[in-house]
Amino acid sequence: MNRGRQLFGTDGIRGIAGEFPLDPASVYAFGRALGRWLKQQTDQPRVLLGMDTRESSPTLVMQVAAGLRREQARPIFAGVITTPGVAWLTRTMGFDAGVVVSASHNPYRDNGLKVFGPDGFKLPDQAEQELEGAILELRQAEPQPLTQLEPLAPQSSLTDAYLEWLYSHGPQLDGMKIVVDAGHGAASQLAPRLLTELGATVHSIGCEPDGRNINAGYGALFPERAQQEVLQTGAQLGVSFDGDGDRAIFTCSTGRIVDGDAVLWLCARWYLEEGWIANPARVVVGTVMSNFALEKALAERGIRLVRAPVGDKYVLEEMLRHGAILGGEPSGHVIFLRLATTGDGLLTLLQVLRRVAATGDDLATLVRDYRPYPQHLINVRFQNRPQLDNNPAIQSVVEQAERKLAGRGRLVVRVSGTEPVVRIMVEAESEQLAVSTCEEVANAIRSAIESG
Template identity: 45%
Template sequence: MTRKLFGTDGVRGTANTYPMTAEMALRIGAAVGRYFRRDAGGVHRVVIGKDTRLSGYMLESALTAGLTSTGMNVLLLGPVPTPAVGLLTRSMRADLGVMISASHNPAQDNGIKFFGPDGFKLSDQAEAEIEALIDAGVEPAQAANIGRAKRVDDARFRYGERVKSSLPRDLRLDGIKVVVDCANGAAHRAAPEVLWELGAEVIPMGVAPDGHNINRGCGSTAPQAAAAMVVAHGADVGICLDGDADRVIMIDETGAVADGDQLMALLASRWAVDDRLTGGALVATVMSNLGLERHLAGLGLRLERTAVGDRYVVERMREGGFNLGGEQSGHIVMTDYATTGDGLMAALHFLAAMVQSGQPASALARQFEPVPQLLKNVRFAAGKTPLDSGAVKAAIAGAEAELAGKGRLLIRKSGTEPLIRVMAECEDEGLLNRTVDDIVAAVEAAAI
């Protein structure tokens, strides 16, 4: 069974344009409500969180209408990080969790992500079955069985306590000055609160959402402003979250940026020494740097690669019994504590390493020397399929021949945006640039 509506991470698109319309959100809500409310008896509930996008109000209302029409009781969490939804779905014994967010995308986009009763994201099979229900239509519940909706006021605090509990009980952050960039997103209250409660001196930024400024010139996709703030304030470390706070980029005291690969390398090595890394492996995607793989091999550890998307990372972790994984983009998944990527939790574990080792951020954030990597994105017009072009296929074949034995090439269509991602790694930077540019030129010509 194939999926058309669902992408790499739920349903996503431009707000008020198919599929991110109120009408479609109502239909999705009804279908997913029917899917998880398989029997007529008992109490059925769903938790809904969102980030700070203006369109979140519209989609929240439409989803609530669809869900209650099938007899589901809805608990509205308000603005909370995506990992909070995974946590609270399970801890509040909900049948379903929903997060309204387009993550790192600009404010005009939005998305809908789903979590099963175990707090983990849905499988491809489940999403395909829900799509079939959307297409077929759903019979609403009888009038007496319509669900109720109410606000939950303490969701942010429940999440904050869970995040703090992932650290050793006696660990404090006293004396550490932290810049935290919340991307004007879902963690704009939770992240500064948690850091302050643990004793850190907190310099917050990106904490004034207005519905339009999420991820705009801030957060994990634009860490330059936070890096400048770290240097200007003489901070010890910087934390850059994205719009829904499921990913993080770290900044050391010099203003240097460390991606998810470096953070995973740090955690893997520390956990291995403490005999906490199950299976002797880290799970990451095909996007992670070859340098990470070589670094782990030097420590006697393995890198298990998956398709792009933290959902696929988590699926492999659960299949193999691994407890650490993530993405270069900053999704860090620690299944001992959480069911999905948690940017704030991962950042706290980096700060814990600073406290426990007595080393500065700069000594911890550069675990390995990356192999030169180049990633370029090409946007394509609606209805276009650039990767089917003969010229593009020829350019890719030529690049693969040139890189054979010298590096690697990855070409893929984004699952969340109309983009073709062209990535290559090679020690020879001249060859690296030439091969990527040749493919990009071919894709650009086929994309218009």
């Protein structure tokens, strides 16, 4: 995965914009390294660039473009677009690579760089490792940041092409009232436009980005915003996207919030009925964070849930390994491998709407039989990455918790690949058991971190 890396984590390069590894010299070196790497494969590489709505994104795009030009690679700018939009365009429009400037669900001060290959898939770990070595070498050789940057003009035809493809996979909505919360991110214009063209009546919130409000109290991390709007407006459905539009969390007309696990349950039953889950293993891929209720519900239909590490990149790896066509995460990343190479919040929305339209049932009815175990999550922040496996105090508390949960739930403790936090998640048959167990483990980890 990402052991021993200085730059690349679970989902590309992440950090605070303007600071290492997203300081001007490093981002310029990233562009140069990518250009050099692509020149080994083609004489005149074309690289698609896209970004989210953070105030730092335009500058980072120009820095990447400058590095690419230095190596005689041609940058082409799609403007503000979702991460999966870049992946789709890279694959279908003949680009040699695609780069997204975004930090997904993180606050506006953060940003990041994600790279897609010409096949629309995120780069494998080995390729990222090669790029990282080249970036660090180039940065050391040329540490002074650029003072002059050339703006790029976005090509709106690229966004139009992506929306046209999405439109081809959506049902006619005939005035269906839908609440859209884009988290003031990359889907702020795309989602309302797409749904309006499909005939929906759209009520938009979280669709007015100002450079600093991305993911701030709106979007997939705060689905209660859309929930409130759905209940107040009488909408038939609500959807919340994260900052780069690769996640979608739903709200039923009843106010029930539907996460990625519930979407996997809904679509797995649909795909099974259509005969699409026909691989010998009959596998759907989730993660270590997927609710135990999903595993049990799928097993009742003869479908095995394979758990990958957290990160849609690793979900995809397991899907390819097992020949699965459906996989995802509770956070709302869902991969429909028959249609796309990465999680796409807009495509997920269209798949859910297709099922609603085909059955004539509302979303609340379609997910009525799926009831997740109560789940509690605590993030413990750190400055220096803790060694969880080598700490006897932490191991003792974890073992005690696992004994307490035996047969009644499960515990997951992991270091995040995108933020400096340890994530502690407990699922249990009761809310009280989940909360108390999670707090016990979190307190132990917090104490161990503070004591060094």
